[in-house]
Amino acid sequence: MRRVRAAVTEAPGAPFTVREAELDDPRPREVLVAMTAVGICHTDLRMRDTWPRQLTPMVFGHEGAGRIEAVGAEVTGLAPGDRVCLTFASCGACEQCVTGHPAYCHAARALNFSGGRADGTTPLSLDGRPLHAGFFGQSSFATHAVVHERGVVKVDSGLSAAVAAPLGCSVQTGAGTVLNRLRPEPGSSLVVLGAGGVGLSALMAAVVAGCDPVVAVDPVASRRALATALGATAALAPGDGLVGALHDLTGGGAHHVVETTGRPEMARRAVGALRPRGDLALLGMGGEVTFDVMGLLAKGVRVHGVIEGDSDPGRFVPELIALHGRGLLPVDKLVTTFPFEDIGAAVTGMRDGTVVKPVLTFG
Known part of the structure; x- marks a missing residue:
């Protein structure tokens, strides 16, 4: 057991409050990681606002990086001192x-969104009562986290x-x-809707894959400028005439559209921006989307729902x-980095669009 500092959410939608908490020692297949940085994702904010009240107080955070301080007795391939990146949890045994598709693990909900381990326990406590954790298998809005070994990937010590x-x-x-699911041919056109951290990562991958043109769509001028600097052929605001402009830029419609906003109206516009037999990848967390089925059929559109890039993180x-x-x-x-204690300012910057990817750092 050790004392840690964690950004605690006391109730659904409540602000992050940095509190002193207690963290258990790692179990046989777990590792203890001292956090050096953690990214803030829109998923943290959306899930915080809709999280079940019975699973609060809760610690979120799922983009951790740090150094291993201790390993459980059955852990292999990891050792104290290793620099690591943390990722989502998976069982390793299901189909x-x-x-090679652990993002769709049959036990994903229990391992990532149950407020603790799959057995119902939580490694964190607050003032002697359970503090829910295990968000994406880690809850890394804290100075330390206990993580299952499958959610840990070693990185080079020289990597920031x-x-x-x-x-x-x-x-x-x-x-x-882009690289695992869509696998675009060089010279194919790709449009990214939403130039946040996910969208710009898709854009960079499209440039790596040789897509041409690569087009970004975002309402924030600074993000459109960044998209261009990262290799976008063009960057547009999502105003009237967007679909027509995308058709002009892509020579009759995009081969691929990556939708990251989670907004139903943008998903529908994405279908309009595609050429026949084009691919639509839906990444953004959102509610229901209504499509004109005949429009999908007539175009032969392929719709992909993608979680975590359909990736096997270890590879x-x-x-x-x-x-x-x-x-x-x-x-x-x-x-853009912020001290851990300034998590509120980091969230504000993300929400007002002045920050693309806020990353909290630990002294």
């Missing part, structure tokens, strides 16, 4: 895990923690959607790190 942190979710989600995160090392995935250009 999806063994075929502020770059390593978002690899575990937003970067692998965006880049993986894919090292590939992302290699691309970064070659200068082809400049994640650092997305990142």
Whole structure:
């Protein structure tokens, strides 16, 4: 048991409040990680606002990076001192895990969204009462986290923690959607709706894959400028005439559209922006979307629902790190760092659009 500091959410929609808490020692297949950085994702905010009251107080955070301080007795391949990136939890034994698609693990809900471990326990406590944790298998809005070994990926000690942190979710989600699921042919057109951390990661991957043109759509001028700097052929605001403009830029409609906003109206416009037999990848968390089925049928549109970039993190995160090392995935250009205690300011910057990927750092 050790004392830690964690950003606690006391009730659904409540602000993050940094509190002193207690963290258990790791179990046989778990590791204890001292956090050096953690990204903030829109998923943290959306889930905080809709989280079940019975699973509060809760610690969120799912883009952690840090250094291993201790390992459980049955952990293999990891050791104290290793620099690591944290990612989502998976069982490793179900059909999806063994075929290389752990993002669709049959036990995903229990391991990532139950407010604790799959057995109902939580490694955190607050003032002697259980503090719910285990968000994406980690709850890394804290100075330390206990994580199952399958959610830990070793990284090079020279890699900045502020770059390593978002690899575990937003970067692998965006880049993986392009490289693992869509797998575009060089010269094919790709449109990204939403130029946040996920969308810009998809854009960078599309440039790596040789897509042309690559077009970004976002209402914030600074994000459109960043998209262009990262290799977009064009960057548009989502105003009237968007679908027509995208048809003009892509020579009759895009081969691929990656929708990251979760807004139903943008998903429908995405279908309009596609050419016949085009691919629509839906990444953004949202509610129901109504499509004109005849429009889908007439175009032969293929709709993909994608979680975590359909990636196997143990394989894919090292590939992302290699691309970064070659200068082809400049994640650092997305990142703005904040001290952990300033989590409120980081959230504000993300919500008002002035920050693309806020990353909290620990002294």
